[in-house]
Amino acid sequence: xxxxxxxxxxxxxxVLAVGLFxxxxxxxxxxxYNQVPSSVKSWWKPVTLxxxxxxxxxxxxxxxxxxxxxxxxxxxxxxxxxxxxxGKIRFSGLKTENDTMTVKVLNAAQLNEAREIxxxxxxxxxxxxxxxxxxxxxxxxxxxxALKNQAVQQSLEIVRKRIDELGTKExxxxxxxxxxxxxxxxxxxxxxxxxxxxxxxxxxxxxLVDEETTPQMAQMxxxxxxxxLMTGEDTGYIVLKRSVVVGGESLEDSRGTYDENxxxxxxxxxxxxxxxxxxxxxRDNVGRRLAIxxxxxxxxxxxxxxxxxxxxxxxxxxxxxQTANDLALLLRSGALPAPLLVAEERVVGxxxxxxxxxxGTTACWIGLALVFAFMIIVYGWFGVVADLVLIANGIMLLAxxxxxxxxxxxxxxxxxxxxxxxxVDANIIIFERxxxxxxxxxxxxxxxxxxxxxGSFSAILDGxxxxxxxxxxxxxxxxxxxxGFGVTLGLGLASTMFAAICVSKLILMAWMNVKNPKEIKx
Amino acid sequence: MSKLFKKREYSIDFMGQAKFAYIxxxxxxxxSVVSLATRGLNYGIDFMGGVQIEASSENEIQMDVxxxxxxxxxxxxLQSVGxxxxxxxxxxxxxxxxxxALLTKIKDALxxxxxxxxxxxxxxxxxxELKYKSLLAxxxxxxxxxxxxxFRFEWPFAVGCLLALAHDMIIVVGFFSLFQIEFDMxxxxxxxxxxxxxxxxxxxxxxxxxxxxxxxxxxxxRELLNRSTNExxxxxxxxxxxxxxxxxxxxxxxxxTLQGFSIAMVLGTIFGTYSxxxxxxxxxxxxxxxxxxxxxxxxxxxxx
Numbered sequence: 001x002x003x004x005x006x007x008x009x010x011x012x013x014x015v016l017a018v019g020l021f022x023x024x025x026x027x028x029x030x031x032x033y034n035q036v037p038s039s040v041k042s043w044w045k046p047v048t049l050x051x052x053x054x055x056x057x058x059x060x061x062x063x064x065x066x067x068x069x070x071x072x073x074x075x076x077x078x079x080x081x082x083x084x085x086x087g088k089i090r091f092s093g094l095k096t097e098n099d100t101m102t103v104k105v106l107n108a109a110q111l112n113e114a115r116e117i118x119x120x121x122x123x124x125x126x127x128x129x130x131x132x133x134x135x136x137x138x139x140x141x142x143x144x145x146a147l148k149n150q151a152v153q154q155s156l157e158i159v160r161k162r163i164d165e166l167g168t169k170e171x172x173x174x175x176x177x178x179x180x181x182x183x184x185x186x187x188x189x190x191x192x193x194x195x196x197x198x199x200x201x202x203x204x205x206x207x208l209v210d211e212e213t214t215p216q217m218a219q220m221x222x223x224x225x226x227x228x229l230m231t232g233e234d235t236g237y238i239v240l241k242r243s244v245v246v247g248g249e250s251l252e253d254s255r256g257t258y259d260e261n262x263x264x265x266x267x268x269x270x271x272x273x274x275x276x277x278x279x280x281x282x283r284d285n286v287g288r289r290l291a292i293x294x295x296x297x298x299x300x301x302x303x304x305x306x307x308x309x310x311x312x313x314x315x316x317x318x319x320x321x322q323t324a325n326d327l328a329l330l331l332r333s334g335a336l337p338a339p340l341l342v343a344e345e346r347v348v349g350x351x352x353x354x355x356x357x358x359x360g361t362t363a364c365w366i367g368l369a370l371v372f373a374f375m376i377i378v379y380g381w382f383g384v385v386a387d388l389v390l391i392a393n394g395i396m397l398l399a400x401x402x403x404x405x406x407x408x409x410x411x412x413x414x415x416x417x418x419x420x421x422x423x424v425d426a427n428i429i430i431f432e433r434x435x436x437x438x439x440x441x442x443x444x445x446x447x448x449x450x451x452x453x454x455g456s457f458s459a460i461l462d463g464x465x466x467x468x469x470x471x472x473x474x475x476x477x478x479x480x481x482x483x484g485f486g487v488t489l490g491l492g493l494a495s496t497m498f499a500a501i502c503v504s505k506l507i508l509m510a511w512m513n514v515k516n517p518k519e520i521k522x
Numbered sequence: 523m524s525k526l527f528k529k530r531e532y533s534i535d536f537m538g539q540a541k542f543a544y545i546x547x548x549x550x551x552x553x554s555v556v557s558l559a560t561r562g563l564n565y566g567i568d569f570m571g572g573v574q575i576e577a578s579s580e581n582e583i584q585m586d587v588x589x590x591x592x593x594x595x596x597x598x599x600l601q602s603v604g605x606x607x608x609x610x611x612x613x614x615x616x617x618x619x620x621x622x623a624l625l626t627k628i629k630d631a632l633x634x635x636x637x638x639x640x641x642x643x644x645x646x647x648x649x650x651e652l653k654y655k656s657l658l659a660x661x662x663x664x665x666x667x668x669x670x671x672x673f674r675f676e677w678p679f680a681v682g683c684l685l686a687l688a689h690d691m692i693i694v695v696g697f698f699s700l701f702q703i704e705f706d707m708x709x710x711x712x713x714x715x716x717x718x719x720x721x722x723x724x725x726x727x728x729x730x731x732x733x734x735x736x737x738x739x740x741x742x743x744r745e746l747l748n749r750s751t752n753e754x755x756x757x758x759x760x761x762x763x764x765x766x767x768x769x770x771x772x773x774x775x776x777x778x779t780l781q782g783f784s785i786a787m788v789l790g791t792i793f794g795t796y797s798x799x800x801x802x803x804x805x806x807x808x809x810x811x812x813x814x815x816x817x818x819x820x821x822x823x824x825x826x
Contacts, residue, residue, distance in 0.1 A: 052779075060648065189638075192626075341645075342643065342645070343644075343645040343647065343648050344643065344644045344645060344648050345642065345643040345644075346642045346643075347638070347640065347641040348639075348640050349637070349638065349640060351639060352576070352639040352640055355777065356777055359775060359780075360776060362775050363771050363772045363775045363780075366771045366775060367767060367768035367771040367772065370768070371767060371768065374763070374767065375764075410777075410779050410780065411708050411711055411780070414780050414784075415715075417768050417769075417771070417772055417776075418715065418719075418765070418768060418769070418787070420768055421765035421767065422719060422722075422764075422765055424761075425761040425764065428757055428760045428761050428764070429726060429757055429761065432754075432756055432760070436753065458674075458729060459725055459726045459729040462670075462671075462725045462729070463722035463725050463726070465670060466667045466671075466717075466718050466721050466722070466725070467715065467719055468718070469663055469666040469667055470663050470667070470714045470715055470717045470718030470719075471714075471718065473659040473662055473663040473714055474659070474711055474714050476659065477655050477714075478707065478711065481707070481708070482711045485708075485715075486711070489715055
């Protein structure tokens with residue numbers, strides 16, 4: 001068919017038809033597209049607009065490494081304290097400061113033994129140095145990066161839960177680099193609430209109150225190593241046992257509720273293991289007080305009136321309905337290993353997004369019109385062919401973007417415009433080559449055509465590939481909008497290759513078969 | 523009109539003109555490098571870190587009043603946006619403050635009656651990292667392209683292309699420095715796509731040069747360079763023109779966000795065309811392309 005193998009014609013035709021089908025949602029009026037059944041909508045959809053085009057919030061959260069390391073050291077110190085005691089090693093001045101834990105071993109002969117015991121307390125690498133009989137313990141660089149990565153992994157899960165709980169539509173949550181999380185929230189114009197939720201670890205623990213030590217005694221240093229001095233809004237200074245009765249990780253659910261006096265409170269229920277621990281602890285300590293500690297602050301310390309065996313209870317404290325609901329949300333989504341800090345924040349108003357789309361699409365259309373006109377002026381009928389090819393190219397690009405669920409950003413729109421400008425290059429190269437072949441005495445139209453295509457293919461491919469390299473690096477480099485640009489540029493190259501080589505050859509061959517011209521005139 | 527592009531047999535002595543181009547390029551490069559060294563780049567928030575807010579007010583904005591209200595901010599810069607005097611762009615460097623608190627402070631200070639179109643906060647670490655990554659990506663992209671050309675052609679072609687590319691990128695970045703145009707992530711995107719697009723013209727000419735080297739085994743390299751450049755001249759100009767149209771349209775109607783990108787692309791397209799004619803090609807005459815080409819006749823060639 002058309003001096004072109006039948007199978008190739010069919011393949012090109014099918015590809016074009018499929019492309020047209022997948023590009024179609026982008027052109028349907030909204031009301032019409034809305035009537036499409038939702039099962040079809042999930043795969044037959046228009047291009048997803050980036051946050052810069054539809055408005056929304058883009059947040060990059062960073063694990064608060066200082067706090068993370070400090071917390072880790074604190075728990076290492078707790079473990080070390082009991083382990084050294086168990087190993088009958090006398091020590092003093094066990095403390096943590098910044099990124100270092102120090103401990104003075106009283107008997108110099110036990111220094112190495114102490115060192116080994118400390119090393120065993122942590123699964124990641126520790127850097128232990130001795131100065132006299134004082135040991136300084138730090139995390140190694142590898143361990144730090146492993147801890148950070150681990151923290152991000154855990155945080156991702158929890159962040160996802162917290163944001164889902166808030167009912168945000170189509171959030172996108174991804175890890176970026178070693179210690180960052182990217183959160184994209186389409187349509188959210190004020191991410192203050194979300195940022196506030198991310199900034200809290202929501203680490204909850206239950207501790208028995210140390211009734212033998214008063215806060216005054218503790219402040220004077222008369223405090224057992226098993227107890228700690230804490231503070232809270234409701235309770236003021238209070239001394240608690242260090243050991244955790246049960247922690248927030250055992251929680252199954254938590255909801256905002258009201259106590260018997262109608263004040264806002266937070267209900268909780270434990271998973272079975274936690275419920276058992278909680279039941280035992282409350283049974284053995286009836287009449288004593290049990291403190292609820294959240295992120296280092298005592299929320300309340302009610303007296304245990306009777307054993308709580310059902311694993312359910314409520315937390316009272318100084319709550320409003322809002323804070324009770326927030327706390328419940330945080331508790332049921334789990335504790336973050338460390339607070340997340342805002343490293344980057346971009347909020348685009350919906351209006352601005354609309355303006356950007358308008359400007360971007362207008363530019364695309366005007367650019368397209370100019371290129372159309374230029375090609376027809378320069379090449380006449382062949383220009384029309386190039387323009388048809390350009391349309392096919394655009395349809396394929398849109399189809400690819402829609403099908404792959406790529407996000408179209410404002411720079412991505414620029415990428416489309418750029419593709420328009422660059423796509424006709426391929427046709428220009430082919431046509432110029434054809435002219436040249438004619439000048440070298442080749443007149444049979446079919447030969448001119450084949451030679452024109454064959455002589456240009458390598459240069460076109462090389463040119464497209466170099467641009468593809470650039471697109472790949474853009475994809476690697478960029479986040480958000482710039483990445484969208486890389487994607488558009490790369491896909492544009494693919495569709496250009498297809499359109500310029502396959503489609504334009506097909507059209508020209510078909511034209512020749514129908515018209516059977518004696519010579520090709522530009 | 524069509525005739526204009528029909529006249530095809532050019533016989534311009536490009537190689538003869540090249541020495542003027544070398545001087546021109548040297549001047550442009552020196553100006554660019556000096557400007558980069560002394561004035562530096564006017565980095566946007568992507569690279570600098572800080573806070574940038576685009577807000578619009580219900581009433582006309584009194585810049586002095588706003589400046590006074592926001593005087594607690596470090597490195598405060600205010601700019602009017604739009605034509606009705608109701609839009610404002612606020613840029614500042616927060617000092618170790620939590621971004622939430624800072625935003626609340628700014629919003630409180632401005633008071634009611636403002637709506638916020640765009641709020642951007644970038645931490646200093648993110649900015650510094652992005653600067654480094656952009657530079658790395660640009661260099662790697664150039665090298666990847668050069669390596670590809672080396673495989674497809676011969677090493678002198680890779681060197682010629684790399685030099686021409688580096689030349690164009692330095693001049694475009696130099697332009698941004700000289701006129702202190704804001705340099706942000708989207709500009710880097712422009713530069714990188716430029717790197718990819720820029721060598722297309724060069725590749726077309728190189729492709730022809732390779733063909734001619736095989737065809738005319740006795741002609742001098744200089745002669746063949748002139749011939750190849752002339753033969754591909756019309757397509758070099760035509761392909762650049764179509765792209766130039768589009769990026770010019772982007773520059774004028776694409777909106778403010780794309781301005782930097784468009785400037786980079788417009789300059790890049792112009793200098794790219796210039797450099798592929800007057801640098802990438804003439805530079806080949808200083809290498810022994812002929813012997814390199816003959817010794818490696820096994821170069822993959824799609825034409826056959």
